[in-house]
Amino acid sequence: MPAKSHSRRPMMVANWKMHKTPAESAAFIARLRELAPGNGGDCVVVVAPAFPCLAAAVEAARGFACAIAGQDLHWAPEGAFTGEVSAAMLAAAGCTHVIVGHSERRQFFGETDETVHKKVRAALAASLTPIVCVGETEAQRNDNEIELILRYQFERAFWGMEAEIFSRCVLAYEPVWAIGTGNTATPEVAEGAHRFLRRCARDIFGPEAAQALTILYGGSIKPSNMRALLDQPDVDGGLVGTASLEPDSFAALIKAANAQ
Numbered sequence: 001m002p003a004k005s006h007s008r009r010p011m012m013v014a015n016w017k018m019h020k021t022p023a024e025s026a027a028f029i030a031r032l033r034e035l036a037p038g039n040g041g042d043c044v045v046v047v048a049p050a051f052p053c054l055a056a057a058v059e060a061a062r063g064f065a066c067a068i069a070g071q072d073l074h075w076a077p078e079g080a081f082t083g084e085v086s087a088a089m090l091a092a093a094g095c096t097h098v099i100v101g102h103s104e105r106r107q108f109f110g111e112t113d114e115t116v117h118k119k120v121r122a123a124l125a126a127s128l129t130p131i132v133c134v135g136e137t138e139a140q141r142n143d144n145e146i147e148l149i150l151r152y153q154f155e156r157a158f159w160g161m162e163a164e165i166f167s168r169c170v171l172a173y174e175p176v177w178a179i180g181t182g183n184t185a186t187p188e189v190a191e192g193a194h195r196f197l198r199r200c201a202r203d204i205f206g207p208e209a210a211q212a213l214t215i216l217y218g219g220s221i222k223p224s225n226m227r228a229l230l231d232q233p234d235v236d237g238g239l240v241g242t243a244s245l246e247p248d249s250f251a252a253l254i255k256a257a258n259a260q
């Protein structure tokens with residue numbers, strides 16, 4: 001097992017997608033508080049409920065080291081954009097983080113590298129931490145385009161940014177073929193992509209920013225496979241869908257991250 005030679009804090013993010021009501025969101029966080037009191041260690045714990053559940057989640061997380069995130073945002077500060085939510089609205093609701101560019105947004109809702117970039121800027125302007133998702137599809141993987149795609153998505157997302165501003169972002173490597181499929185990347189495959197993304201960060205923002213960058217893995221994480229992923233030197237935590245819907249399994253993932 002390669003030792004971790006850096007001081008990045010582990011991070012575990014629950015992405016609930018279109019699951020849970022406000023009452024269910026609050027009940028989950030109350031249970032998590034019992035299972036992982038004070039959250040048990042160094043791990044940064046983040047929960048991303050659906051928009052109508054944010055208030056209940058923020059209230060339930062009061063006094064508990066559990067940050068609340070939006071699952072998406074619009075880049076404009078306000079305007080005639082029916083159905084959309086701004087960064088300032090998320091911040092005012094008590095969010096500290098926001099997921100940007102999830103592959104489900106890219107695949108099903110027309111998210112592009114350009115809108116990802118605008119959303120990252122908007123999140124940062126409202127002092128939210130953007131959790132920026134990148135990752136190749138199965139076809140791109142089969143065509144040996146992984147590095148091409150990852151570098152392109154990375155460069156577009158953080159285009160023209162100062163290193164100091166970039167250092168407020170979190171990156172998530174989420175290979176599309178691994179999301180919700182049960183087909184988790186092997187620790188070696190995940191590490192290869194994370195190492196490459198850290199190299200992209202170094203090329204643009206320098207070694208310090210690259211070393212400090214938190215890179216999460218996402219795609220069919222389970223308590224049984226998280227440990228081996230976290231043992232990789234460039235894997236700093238997880239962005240978790242299915243296994244984050246039950247407090248017991250999410251608490252087990254937090255425990256794995258704290259055991260680093």
Ligand code: PGA
Nearest residue numbers: 179180219220240241242
């Ligand atoms: P999954 O989803 O854990 O269900 O694969 C991960 C994600 O979409 O962030």
